[in-house]
Amino acid sequence: MSNVVDTASIERELSHLWQKQALEAGGQVVTRALTLNLVVRARDSATAELVSEIVQRLTASHPNRAVLALLRPDETPSRLEAFVQANCLLASQGQPQVCGEQITLDARGTATAQVASLVLPLLVADLPVALWLPGPAPFDDPLLIRLQGMLDRLIVDSRAFADPARDLVALAAFETADHQGVGAGGSGPAVSDLNWSALTPWRELTAQFFDTRPLLPHLRRLDHVVISYVPPAGPRLNPTAGLLLAGWLAACLGWTPLEDAVSIEGPVVRLYLRRAAVGVGPHAIRLVTVDVYPAEAPAEAAPGIASLRLQATDGIAADFRVERTSAPGHVLTAAEVAGHAPISRLARCEEPTLADLLAAELRLLSRDRTFERALRVAATFAARLP
Numbered sequence: 495m496s497n498v499v500d501t502a503s504i505e506r507e508l509s510h511l512w513q514k515q516a517l518e519a520g521g522q523v524v525t526r527a528l529t530l531n532l533v534v535r536a537r538d539s540a541t542a543e544l545v546s547e548i549v550q551r552l553t554a555s556h557p558n559r560a561v562l563a564l565l566r567p568d569e570t571p572s573r574l575e576a577f578v579q580a581n582c583l584l585a586s587q588g589q590p591q592v593c594g595e596q597i598t599l600d601a602r603g604t605a606t607a608q609v610a611s612l613v614l615p616l617l618v619a620d621l622p623v624a625l626w627l628p629g630p631a632p633f634d635d636p637l638l639i640r641l642q643g644m645l646d647r648l649i650v651d652s653r654a655f656a657d658p659a660r661d662l663v664a665l666a667a668f669e670t671a672d673h674q675g676v677g678a679g680g681s682g683p684a685v686s687d688l689n690w691s692a693l694t695p696w697r698e699l700t701a702q703f704f705d706t707r708p709l710l711p712h713l714r715r716l717d718h719v720v721i722s723y724v725p726p727a728g729p730r731l732n733p734t735a736g737l738l739l740a741g742w743l744a745a746c747l748g749w750t751p752l753e754d755a756v757s758i759e760g761p762v763v764r765l766y767l768r769r770a771a772v773g774v775g776p777h778a779i780r781l782v783t784v785d786v787y788p789a790e791a792p793a794e795a796a797p798g799i800a801s802l803r804l805q806a807t808d809g810i811a812a813d814f815r816v817e818r819t820s821a822p823g824h825v826l827t828a829a830e831v832a833g834h835a836p837i838s839r840l841a842r843c844e845e846p847t848l849a850d851l852l853a854a855e856l857r858l859l860s861r862d863r864t865f866e867r868a869l870r871v872a873a874t875f876a877a878r879l880p
Contacts, residue, residue, distance in 0.1 A: 499576045499599070499608075501615045507578045508595055527557045527592050530856065531623045533613055535637050536564045541628060542598070544848070549596055551849040553581045556856050557594040559618050563637060564598060565606045572603030576612075610640035622646040624856060625683075630656030633664050645683035649855055652689040652734040653726045653797055659879040662734050666873030669866055686855035688848070690738055690865050695843045696799050696816060697742060703804075703814050703829055712814075712831065715772050715806040717782055719743060722789035726797040733763055733879075734872070735799055736786035740765055741872030742864070749782050751871065756878040762787040765875050772808060780808060796845050818843075 532549065536542040542564045549560040560581075577600070582593040597616055601609050617623055626649040627635050638648065648668075655661035669685040704713045721736040743749065749767040757764045763786045771778035789800035801817035813830045823845065828838040846854075 499574055499612055501612060504576055504578060504597060504616065508597075528559050528594060528618055528621060529556055530558045530621050531617045532556075532558045532560045532626065532856075533617075533623065533637065533641065534560065534562050534626045534628070535635060536562060537566065537629060539564070545626075545628070546596065546598075548849045548852060549594070550581045552853060552856070553583055553592065553594045555853050557592055559594065559616075559621075560596040561613050561616050562596060562598045563609050563613065564600045565609060566602045567604075567606040569602040572605045573601070574605035574608060575600045607636075610636050613637065613641065614644075617644075624649060626650075626852065629654050631661065633661070633668055642683065647686055647855070647858075648683045649686045649688065649852065652687050652738070653692075653732060655732065655734065656728075658730070658732040658734050659876040662737065662869075662876040663873045666869050669869060684858065684861040685866075685869075686858070686862070687738075687865065687869070688851040688855065689735055690862075690868070691851040691854050692798055692846060693735065693739055693742070694854070695846075696739065696802060699816050699825065699827055699841055699843065700802060700804070700814075703827070708834070709812075709829060709831065712806050712810070712812040713747070714769075715808045715810075715812070716743075716747070716769075716804050717780065717807050718805040719782070719784040720801070720803040720805075721784065721786045722800040723786070724791045724795045724797050724800050725788050731761065731788055732797075733786050733788075734876075735797070736763075737872040737875050738868055739799060739802065740784045740786060740875065741868035741870070743784070744871045745864070745867035751874050756875055758880070763875075763879065798845075 532552075534545050534549075536545055542562060545562055549558070549562070552558060577598045579596050579598075580593045581596055599609050599612060623641070623645050624647040625638060625641055625645050627638060628651060632638065632650045642648075650665065652658065652662055652665065665685065665687065671682065704710045719740065721739055723733060723736045726732050744751070744767055747769065749769045752766040752768060755766050757766070765784040765786065767782040767784070768779045769782050771780040791800060801815065803817075804814040806812040811832045813828075815826070815828045817826055819826050819840070821840070823842060824840050825843040826838060827841050828836065830836045
């Protein structure tokens with residue numbers, strides 16, 4: 495197509511594509527089962543190819559109309575093209591073939607300025623709208639600025655932030671401001687962070703320590719936490735996974751960051767909080783420290799949490815650990831409490847793919863309140879980082 499893209503012609507091309515798909519199915523029923531609009535911005539061909547693969551995989555759980563905006567403003571000559579494709583799953587004999595659809599808007603040079611206005615008429619009415627902005631600095635993106643009023647969900651990945659501390663603060667500010675925004679559901683879009691979604695197995699394994707009555711009392715007596723992480727590739731350390739995990743613990747356990755909440759010793763970020771002292775009095779408090787630092791790991795190690803250690807020294811000594819092992823997809827969990835036999839086990843902790851993380855966030859039908867509370871605490875720490 496030329497630099498002038500007609501959205502009506504795109505819809506006609508999609509209709510033709512569905513007719514062709516039905517003919518090629520040889521009499522098998524082809525179901526166009528769209529459950530949401532997924533808008534994605536890519537800045538290079540490699541990201542666009544990855545997004546297309548993920549959208550294809552999402553068809554199984556979230557058949558969608560995907561609008562992929564490939565924006566390359568620095569490339570010349572100026573050009574705008576549109577392409578359509580069907581994303582179909584192989585169906586069992588006698589079962590309908592379920593398909594989604596993808597529209598790719600490939601823009602270069604000054605033509606990138608036209609894309610935001612083209613996306614709106616391409617959205618399927620009465621379906622939720624999710625905007626996924628992979629990569630750094632999502633909050634100044636023209637697509638977000640143009641579509642924010644009608645979004646149901648904004649999806650980012652803080653592992654890719656260019657300035658992790660500043661951008662985590664910006665993410666929290668965006669989430670807070672959106673409670674007063676106006677969107678498709680009467681409020682601003684819910685916010686998802688794929689980095690947070692990747693923490694789900696770690697949070698579940700940590701919570702399992704305290705599912706048993708003998709260990710539960712120690713949860714309120716934790717004094718010291720150590721979190722190590724494998725940093726994503728990039729020019730600077732990105733501790734956002736550790737900060738979010740610390741924020742989750744603080745939000746769930748009622749820990750309050752101190753005024754001087756952060757100190758830095760080399761690569762170690764130490765966080766200072768207070769909690770209610772146990773068995774002392776209604777107003778007594780106790781200091782809690784959280785150390786977040788980059789782990790030494792093989793070059794091929796996936797970014798994310800490498801280990802988590804929770805310690806209680808107030809009264810009865812207790813030590814809880816979750817840490818990666820050399821066995822792929824497994825972690826070691828261990829609990830040692832004074833007066834009890836140590837407990838340890840090898841637990842499965844598969845490394846989720848981007849498609850897995852995205853599907854998990856798209857399953858959410860409302861705001862993730864736990865994430866929002868954790869994010870606000872994490873942003874309090876991030877605001878004090880250089």
